Amino acid sequence: MTDTDPAQHPNSTEAPDLELSVIIPARNEQRSLPACLASILSQSEPGFLLGQQWELIVVNDDSTDNTRALAVEAAATHAGVLVLDAPPLDLGSNGGFTGKTNACWTGAQAARGRYLLFTDADTIHETNDISRSLREADRHDAALLSYSPRQVVTGFWQHAVMPLVFSELASVYPSKQINDPASRLAAANGQFLLVERDAYFSIGGHRAVGKNILEDVALAENIKRGSRSIRFRYAPEALATRMYWTTSEMIEGWTKNLALLFPKPVALALWRILDVLLFFGLPVAAFGLYWLQSWQRNVILLIWVRTLWRFYSRVARSNFPALDIAISILGAPFFIYLLLRSVSRHRFKKNVFWKGRNYNTAP
Numbered sequence: 001m002t003d004t005d006p007a008q009h010p011n012s013t014e015a016p017d018l019e020l021s022v023i024i025p026a027r028n029e030q031r032s033l034p035a036c037l038a039s040i041l042s043q044s045e046p047g048f049l050l051g052q053q054w055e056l057i058v059v060n061d062d063s064t065d066n067t068r069a070l071a072v073e074a075a076a077t078h079a080g081v082l083v084l085d086a087p088p089l090d091l092g093s094n095g096g097f098t099g100k101t102n103a104c105w106t107g108a109q110a111a112r113g114r115y116l117l118f119t120d121a122d123t124i125h126e127t128n129d130i131s132r133s134l135r136e137a138d139r140h141d142a143a144l145l146s147y148s149p150r151q152v153v154t155g156f157w158q159h160a161v162m163p164l165v166f167s168e169l170a171s172v173y174p175s176k177q178i179n180d181p182a183s184r185l186a187a188a189n190g191q192f193l194l195v196e197r198d199a200y201f202s203i204g205g206h207r208a209v210g211k212n213i214l215e216d217v218a219l220a221e222n223i224k225r226g227s228r229s230i231r232f233r234y235a236p237e238a239l240a241t242r243m244y245w246t247t248s249e250m251i252e253g254w255t256k257n258l259a260l261l262f263p264k265p266v267a268l269a270l271w272r273i274l275d276v277l278l279f280f281g282l283p284v285a286a287f288g289l290y291w292l293q294s295w296q297r298n299v300i301l302l303i304w305v306r307t308l309w310r311f312y313s314r315v316a317r318s319n320f321p322a323l324d325i326a327i328s329i330l331g332a333p334f335f336i337y338l339l340l341r342s343v344s345r346h347r348f349k350k351n352v353f354w355k356g357r358n359y360n361t362a363p
Contacts, residue, residue: 016197020054020134021113025086025103027061027355029121030070031245037074039125039239041081048131051080057110059103061086064356067121084110089357097210099357100190104215105206116200118193122241123149129238133194136231143199143228144220146188147235151320152242158250159324160331161338164272165254167318167328170234172262178220178232186224187232190216191241199228213352213359214260234319251338256352256359259342269339276332278307 022040026033040056050056058071060083068083075081086103097105104118115134119125137145153162173187193216200219203226209218224230244250259265282304286297315328345352350362 016112016114018054018113019048020115020117020130021107021111022054022056022117022119022130023104023107023111024056024058024119024121025061025100025107026058026063026067026071026121027099027103028063028065028067030063030066032122032242033058033067033070036119036121036123036125037070039123040119040130041074041078043125043128043130045128045131048128050078054080054130055112056081057084057107058082059084059086059107061099061103062089082110096207098213098215098359099355101206101210101212101215105210108200108205111197114197116195116197118190118195119239120191120241122243123191123239124152124241125239126237129235133192133238137194137196140231141229142231143196144188144223144230145194146216146220146230146232147192147238148189148233149191149238150236150240152240153324154242154245155247156327157247157331157334158244160327161250161334163315163318163320163324163328164331164335165258165318166320167315168262168268170317170319171314173232175233178230181224181229184224186217186220186230188216188220188230189232192235192239193219195219195223199223199226202226213256213361217261236319251341252353254338255342255345256354257342258339259346262339265339265343269336269343272332272336272339275307275311276329276336278304279311279329279332282307 024036037058041050043050048054056078058074058081060068060071068085071083075083084106086099086106089097089099089102107118108116115137117130117133133145133147136142151162151166153159173185177183177185178187203219203222206215206219208222209215212218220230220232244253262268282300286292286300286304292300311329312325315325318325346361350360352359352361
């Protein structure tokens, strides 16, 4: 079934008649959407039937490729699949929304589920992971449950840079603190964000965080501020995602996010510069300065070993494969560039680009 007017469907004021609504915001996702849809439509655990216990809503965000046609094709062959078009976005003032928050809010207004699962079009879901996530949310009494997926990367620079990004995310947003009701720290990953309907609409949903580039983190903060429990964890057994297909996409994506994700991005860049200098400079000093005495050379090498241990123990938090972690030092200059580029865009140029749109980041 397709539709363009979510007002024709049950909204937030009506009692839900399904257990779950899966909402996929999609803009120019023809490369990723077919695999994502196939993985979600194959969720076939007994007693969890599409169209009876849950629904799938694909929100087309003004795509210029075949995204909408692919979604409509899925709707034509599967009962319980709904395709919506997000309202036009006012790019001048952003209309109070970014493209993603606009699409998510459109889907949420049409949703009929007691739980709402927002998941990106570049995700691949393992069999029955959605029903298991519902049980996990109930078991932990979590108003919001979010997973960090296993990351699928291609090309040298993604293999080298992505572990650095995710190791820093793991350091800044430790799940133990996020899941602790006594801690103020909150975070979520929009690639898989399951939230109770009542909790979602009580804090204004995506409309309340409409202009936020990091809408997932903002939603989690709003829910936790309202004294509701949230749960966040790394979940490679549940789903995977391929965030970027090319290096240029990775540059654009992390330029949009890094300065917002890390509280002190310039300081982080300086620390990584120091890592590079010590990693490569200490061995050169130890073996290149011929006048050093043996004990001095040994001290330098001990400092180098300590540098290796500190660097790689930190990057290991990324949950990436060992080879990616091993070559991550080669990606450090690129990571430094991305950090500083993101800071420049947000603090000085006051704009970022994403999927053909220019977002004003001025307060």
